[in-house]
Amino acid sequence: MTDQSWTLSRKIGFRFSFIFILSFILFKNNGAFSLLGYLTQFLTTPMRQLCHWFAIHILNYRYDYAVYTNGSGDTSFDWVSLAIFLAVAVLGALVWSVLDRDRKSYNTCYYWLTAITRYYIAFMLINYGVVKLTHSQMPPPGLGRLMQPLGEFSPMGLAWTYFGYSKGYNIFVGIVEILAGLLLFRRTMVLGALITTAVSINVMATNYFFDVPVKILSTALFLLSLYLLLPYIRTLFNLLVRVGALVSCSYWKGRYTHGLGKIS
Template sequence: MMEQLQSAAEEWSFLKKLGFRFFFTLFVLFVLFYPNGFFPYFDYLFEIYIQPFRSLIPWIGTHILHTTNEAAAHPTGSGDTLYDWVTLFFISMLSVAVTIVWSIVPTNRKNYNVLYYWLTVLVRYYLAFTMLTYGFYKVFKLQFPFPSSGTLMEPYGNSSPMRLAWTFMGFSKGYNYFTGFGEVFSGVFLLFRRTKTMGALLSLVVAANVMAINYCFDVPVKLLSTTLVVMSLFLLAKDLQRLLQFLVLNTTAAPADIATPTFKKPWINKALVVVKYGTILFIFVTYIYQGSEALSQYGDDAPKPALYGIYTTEQFVKNKDTLTPLATDSLYWHKLIVGSYGYATVMAMNDSLHAYVFETDTAAKKITMYTDADTTNKSILQYSQMNNTLQLNGIWQHDTVSIKMQQFPLQNFRLINRGFHWVSEYPFNK
């Protein structure tokens, strides 16, 4: 079995034992219910054991919490769904119940030093791999893409707080590197016992900043980011007195106790070292490979669609009648905004926006447009492009149209052409 830590003779107080039992149960359950890709391919195992709870959680929401809507599990890209919050309630109540039972059962155990060590290992690796995941996404600039043509045309006032945050982050590649490497370094430091305090301090700063953005800009990852802050504080709790002595009181701080429980059979300890470094190497190779592959599909350097950009209408002919561009007209195209991922937006003269699936056949010089709500009603337009002029001819909503458009150079946007300046005589806040 395992040899005890040096402080094995220390006797914990009842409150310390109580707190440990609760957080031990809570953190273990949180990792199991919110793996968050904390280990590659762990999701396959997650899909097996989570199945019974996908029926239990909605039942708890309906019959115990009396939620108005059903707390059903459904992938939406949000980490703060009703299902997620009911799950958090469930594991919190289960942690309280386990803590009570654990405290009632008679035991002569003076402390939980060994179990505490393995809990910190779990929390360190979960926090580290989460930081590494988000960090590499920023380093490869996959999480926050550069503002699209549609975003550049959207007024500030029409933007959601989350879109505003995404635009702010996506504009600067340098700031992505700064925040991304901060997360990567904190993750690396957390992987080793000697640097875990440094990693926890750095992850606390990084995670607190992310949490603040999530709360202040209504980004639906509040639950996870808050947990990362709590986990960082948990890892720092043991060193709190040392940190106060060194950082606040300016006195000598004792070295950290980084003793680790070991198995009596040496081969087991050696095997654990091999597994640890093998896992770290696997994680880094996986993140770098996946990030490099994703760059060609989702990053700023990914190929843009053939007609990507913003086009302003110069002439709109409907059924052989040339329409006058009136400010109240909801039919006349004022602008066509072609974005990535097969979508485009038509801005009418009255500034109303209409989103369409936008399929381009470059060989046949043909565009097919339709809405997600009605995939059967499709409009087909032939296109020709010369220099910056785009000509569209065909059927649009059962009418024959001929539309002549002029492409708007994206470099004309101040956000893009302003650039960087070491010397500024006056603030350029426009």
């Protein structure tokens, strides 16, 4: 980051991102950070009370918001809490913008936010990668599953049976997810973010299309990976699109010239 003044839209966007990302990381870490969970356990009850109040009085939602995270990351409580994070981030960004309107940039805060985001993504995916290496997240289908008629499978059950059948596939995916550890180092951050973007979009698609109840977390990992890549979008575009176009043009030009040589 340079010392140049940020644009107004960039400052507002950062303020919103700062509040929302830290709120999400604090409460939605899926048990991957035991120490963080221990330090924030005193916030659990106030957060539940806030969700109850927000669901009833703001969202007018009275279905099952009291069902807390219980292995599923997509309970109504999780969606209500996500709405709270968004509302707090919007309001917080507005108040922050008024109180700190003369600030030229947030380079130091940006550095620490990206560092926290890097470590969050890395440890989350490393945690998932390790359990895949041991073939314990999606275990091989047992006799009861194999005897069950296919039409009785839930979408998630079908996906878990398919993925769990192959130990080699689990090991491969586990290794790729463990490569998220590249995010732990600044010099390999871009490569790590590219890998985690590809991994998380695949996980996210599986969760949405097979109704796996980890949609919020997988979507967050994908968006956070993109967030890390934002400062490098132009460079990556030039590398992946323009260079690719030049190589393609050179290839077809060579074939065309070679073809004319043959004709002549």
